[in-house]
Amino acid sequence: xANGNRGPSMHDVAAxxxxxxxxxxxxxxxxxxxxxxxxxxxxxxxxxxGYRRNLAAxxxxxxxxxxxxxxxxxxxxxxxxxxxxxxxRAARAAGLHTMMTSADPASESVREALDFLxxxxxxxxxxxxxxxSVREALxxxxxxxxxxxxxxxxxPAGAAASIDQRAGARLAMDHLLDLGHTxxxxxxxxxxxxxxxxxxxxYGAAMSDRGLEPLEIIEGDWTTDSGFAAGSALDPTATxxxxxxxxxxxxxxxxxxxxxxxxxxDISVVGFDDTPASRHSLPPLTTVxxxxxxxxxxxxxxMIAARDGLEPPSAELIAPTLxxxxxTAPL
Amino acid sequence: xANGNRGPSMHDVAAxxxxxxxxxxxxxxxxxxxxxxxxxxxxxxxxxxGYRRNLAAxxxxxxxxxxxxxxxxxxxxxxxxxxxxxxxRAARAAGLHTMMTSADPASESVREALDFLxxxxxxxxxxxxxxxSVREALxxxxxxxxxxxxxxxxxPAGAAASIDQRAGARLAMDHLLDLGHTxxxxxxxxxxxxxxxxxxxxYGAAMSDRGLEPLEIIEGDWTTDSGFAAGSALDPTATxxxxxxxxxxxxxxxxxxxxxxxxxxDISVVGFDDTPASRHSLPPLTTVxxxxxxxxxxxxxxMIAARDGLEPPSAELIAPTLxxxxxTAPL
DNA sequence: GGATCGGCTGGGACCGGTCACAGGCCCGCG
DNA sequence: CGCGGGCCTGTGACCGGTCCCAGCCGATCC
Numbered sequence: 229x230a231n232g233n234r235g236p237s238m239h240d241v242a243a244x245x246x247x248x249x250x251x252x253x254x255x256x257x258x259x260x261x262x263x264x265x266x267x268x269x270x271x272x273x274x275x276x277x278g279y280r281r282n283l284a285a286x287x288x289x290x291x292x293x294x295x296x297x298x299x300x301x302x303x304x305x306x307x308x309x310x311x312x313x314x315x316x317r318a319a320r321a322a323g324l325h326t327m328m329t330s331a332d333p334a335s336e337s338v339r340e341a342l343d344f345l346x347x348x349x350x351x352x353x354x355x356x357x358x359x360x361s362v363r364e365a366l367x368x369x370x371x372x373x374x375x376x377x378x379x380x381x382x383x384p385a386g387a388a389a390s391i392d393q394r395a396g397a398r399l400a401m402d403h404l405l406d407l408g409h410t411x412x413x414x415x416x417x418x419x420x421x422x423x424x425x426x427x428x429x430x431y432g433a434a435m436s437d438r439g440l441e442p443l444e445i446i447e448g449d450w451t452t453d454s455g456f457a458a459g460s461a462l463d464p465t466a467t468x469x470x471x472x473x474x475x476x477x478x479x480x481x482x483x484x485x486x487x488x489x490x491x492x493x494d495i496s497v498v499g500f501d502d503t504p505a506s507r508h509s510l511p512p513l514t515t516v517x518x519x520x521x522x523x524x525x526x527x528x529x530x531m532i533a534a535r536d537g538l539e540p541p542s543a544e545l546i547a548p549t550l551x552x553x554x555x556t557a558p559l
Numbered sequence: 560x561a562n563g564n565r566g567p568s569m570h571d572v573a574a575x576x577x578x579x580x581x582x583x584x585x586x587x588x589x590x591x592x593x594x595x596x597x598x599x600x601x602x603x604x605x606x607x608x609g610y611r612r613n614l615a616a617x618x619x620x621x622x623x624x625x626x627x628x629x630x631x632x633x634x635x636x637x638x639x640x641x642x643x644x645x646x647x648r649a650a651r652a653a654g655l656h657t658m659m660t661s662a663d664p665a666s667e668s669v670r671e672a673l674d675f676l677x678x679x680x681x682x683x684x685x686x687x688x689x690x691x692s693v694r695e696a697l698x699x700x701x702x703x704x705x706x707x708x709x710x711x712x713x714x715p716a717g718a719a720a721s722i723d724q725r726a727g728a729r730l731a732m733d734h735l736l737d738l739g740h741t742x743x744x745x746x747x748x749x750x751x752x753x754x755x756x757x758x759x760x761x762y763g764a765a766m767s768d769r770g771l772e773p774l775e776i777i778e779g780d781w782t783t784d785s786g787f788a789a790g791s792a793l794d795p796t797a798t799x800x801x802x803x804x805x806x807x808x809x810x811x812x813x814x815x816x817x818x819x820x821x822x823x824x825d826i827s828v829v830g831f832d833d834t835p836a837s838r839h840s841l842p843p844l845t846t847v848x849x850x851x852x853x854x855x856x857x858x859x860x861x862m863i864a865a866r867d868g869l870e871p872p873s874a875e876l877i878a879p880t881l882x883x884x885x886x887t888a889p890l
Numbered sequence: 891g892g893a894t895c896g897g898c899t900g901g902g903a904c905c906g907g908t909c910a911c912a913g914g915c916c917c918g919c920g
Numbered sequence: 921c922g923c924g925g926g927c928c929t930g931t932g933a934c935c936g937g938t939c940c941c942a943g944c945c946g947a948t949c950c
Contacts, residue, residue, distance in 0.1 A: 234622055235703070237906055248930045253908065261928060280678050284624070285906035287615035289935045291565055295679075304644055313635055316661060325675065327658045330647060344656065347611050348626075372566070452839040475835055482839040504806055505836035508783040508813040568936055579900045584938065592897060616936035620905045
């Protein structure tokens, strides 16, 4: 072991165990046909030396790193964060490792992140693609490494893992409509987000399905502040508001209550996300729960299939659920 | 380029540009003393071939991966998450890459995560060590890769980047005390967290510094639900509550209001974290803001110093600030 | 004019694993 | 007693970069 301070190598182990490096390799990779006694000697040597396999060397020859890359947004919202966390857990369960980097939605930045991960030799990439511009960055990206899209909302079929946004929006709207509301307004997220776009569309569809005229849509940016601002822009005849996410709903309620209106007495509010804060806001928020962990797990399944050249499992969206709390009431 | 489907190698580029692989390497690494004309030819060849350097090969010979590892908790709270995000950004700015894995606080799990990262050849590790048990996992971990602790609260000096918890707790307490409150109760996080421990101690210190007797401390688990539960365990004589974090404060306020008490009319509440939801909760929450991004940046500075064998910059804690909103009022 | 020197380039070993292949040994069989 | 065939093991090439060293060239110097 006369190599700098690099730690023992396979040859050192081999020498100590009195075998060849190849035998050590076989033990490490669980190859059959090794005499138990030999195997034990090798294992003992590994232990004594504190040997640890060098993955760079391994990756160099195999061309596989057993690592998947993840690209998330610069500003981490609860959704992407939870999803990537789900990916990480599912990957670890599958014996894979994860490497994460972030990128703002500009194509340039996404391309950079992609290049970085490909350069690191990841076997597949999970890309949070809530915004259309992120997906556009992939145009002409004909790399040999498969890319799975996350949280596209179910817009494009194909290699993507998402929550069914239309279904979620319909859940919220039907809840409000079933309570008797007809003047329902929508505070949406930025239209650059596919999810916001889909929730918007479904808002309109849900209204017209009941023969109702949609009210003007107020555009927010997902933050509590923008929800607060939306409060003063609300249609005075509205008796219910479907908010694009919980944070905006919280801000909106704050504005409403400040203006002397009672929630849900005067006006009902429903959110989207089921954040921790929504459980105990005043009033506790009726909202749509999304299982981000399931999205992550599904993404990993897709990546493994893609990596191994298998047919991808049939596309399937994760179904959201409605959580009824106290921010909504019958008209 | 007759190698499987591995993409072009340095030799392919060299052949195309009519130079040696060594010259290509020099161009790639910005070595001086290359004729501009030669350099351009190489660059052109790289571009035409879509060549990309194989980092596994590079890491194999240099022994450096230009990557830092991060270990976060299984359940991602806002603090660790924001901090790791800060590490990621600062690392990228320094030309380093990050690889993240998570571990539950059990020593076993932390050791595994450590081993994994060391095996991947990271140059340094940032470890979220809010809980004492996490730090204990490092006993006898004499690896050659430096480990920086995150969010220890400033308890142990040394290779750690944290926010000054004592100062933050003092900020919250002095605010309440200056408003004239004397019956102040504390809802703390789990004592296994150093941060919770430090906030607790400072609560007691702040009280006795003014000659006041501390009230019984209620123990929560950081969640809104535990804050809600704390609401019914509150000392009836308390006129103010210092909560260990915003989520618990939100749950507590919910319980209080449900029980018919007014915040801040009957009782003042201050939180800790400055989460997005706290800006527009009802009432908007007075809380302590922590600059997690700065912690991340500081951690990266420490890691670079450690990696290069430099003397670590003198230990310094990030100072929190008080954000006054509407959940507190004079007695 | 020959030696020296600096700018620029090439040749080969090496990092630490995996893979393909070639044995050595011992057994059973004819 | 010789030979084929498992079982188990060793040998050497190779992955794609970086590092060390040598060599070429023209210009400068004495």
